Amino acid sequence: GAVVSQHPSWVICKSGTSVKIECRSLDFQATTMFWYHQFPKQSLMLMATSNEGSKATYEQGVEKDKFLINHASLTLSTLTVTSAHPEDSSFYICSARALAERNEQYFGPGTRLTVT
Amino acid sequence: AQSVTQPDIHITVSEGASLELRCNYSYGATPYLFWYVQSPGQGLQLLLKYFSGDTLVQGIKGFEAEFKRSQSSFNLRKPSVHWSDAAEYFCAVEGSSGSARQLTFGSGTQLTVLP
Numbered sequence: 583g584a585v586v587s588q589h590p591s592w593v594i595c596k597s598g599t600s601v602k603i604e605c606r607s608l609d610f611q612a613t614t615m616f617w618y619h620q621f622p623k624q625s626l627m628l629m630a631t632s633n634e635g636s637k638a639t640y641e642q643g644v645e646k647d648k649f650l651i652n653h654a655s656l657t658l659s660t661l662t663v664t665s666a667h668p669e670d671s672s673f674y675i676c677s678a679r680a681l682a683e684r685n686e687q688y689f690g691p692g693t694r695l696t697v698t
Numbered sequence: 699a700q701s702v703t704q705p706d707i708h709i710t711v712s713e714g715a716s717l718e719l720r721c722n723y724s725y726g727a728t729p730y731l732f733w734y735v736q737s738p739g740q741g742l743q744l745l746l747k748y749f750s751g752d753t754l755v756q757g758i759k760g761f762e763a764e765f766k767r768s769q770s771s772f773n774l775r776k777p778s779v780h781w782s783d784a785a786e787y788f789c790a791v792e793g794s795s796g797s798a799r800q801l802t803f804g805s806g807t808q809l810t811v812l813p
Contacts, residue, residue, distance in 0.1 A: 673739075675741055
């Protein structure tokens with residue numbers, strides 16, 4: 583149980599285009615989902631926290647107009663990177679916190695974004 | 699706000715040797731503590747977690763960790779390392795309430811296992 587999926591697993595896009603990444607909790611309902619990014623040989627950095635049905639809370643330094651987060655249901659959150667630039671190339675990982683287990687996040691496998 | 703320090707960027711051990719990865723945290727109250735492992739290009743796998751109770755926590759793959767409040771530490775140990783344990787290890791802390799209820803990760807320790 584407690585499986586989180588991400589789609590796509592990797593994507594290459596051209597500079598200036600937008601890319602959408604999906605995060606789904608497959609076998610549980612998640613009131614809260616988190617988005618992280620991880621640059622090569624670095625740790626995970628929290629970008630934003632999203633609660634179902636409400637606006638996401640962004641960490642300091644993360645542009646909310648560039649990284650659009652939609653948490654439309656208890657099993658789906660999306661991250662859209664708008665007008666992507668090469669410096670947005672990173673590994674994006676989502677996690678979800680289950681309703682019944684308030685103290686643990688379950689992580690997706692990550693999405694590798696390369697902007698050319 | 700909470701913080702995590704993993705002092706060792708890279709550790710190399712021989713297969714069969716014992717392992718200890720260090721983790722120190724900063725948080726005003728009792729934290730929730732986690733150890734995750736990440737293989738290249740993969741997501742995170744939870745090895746073990748501490749919320750309360752027994753300070754020695756057993757995890758998967760033969761790992762254990764001990765919470766020491768006096769030292770603000772949560773070091774990860776394994777008595778005999780296998781080649782498949784080579785990966786990046788992250789310690790993480792979560793506060794128990796309010797805005798602290800999000801994971802903060804350490805910088806990670808890269809483990810290399812020699813045959």
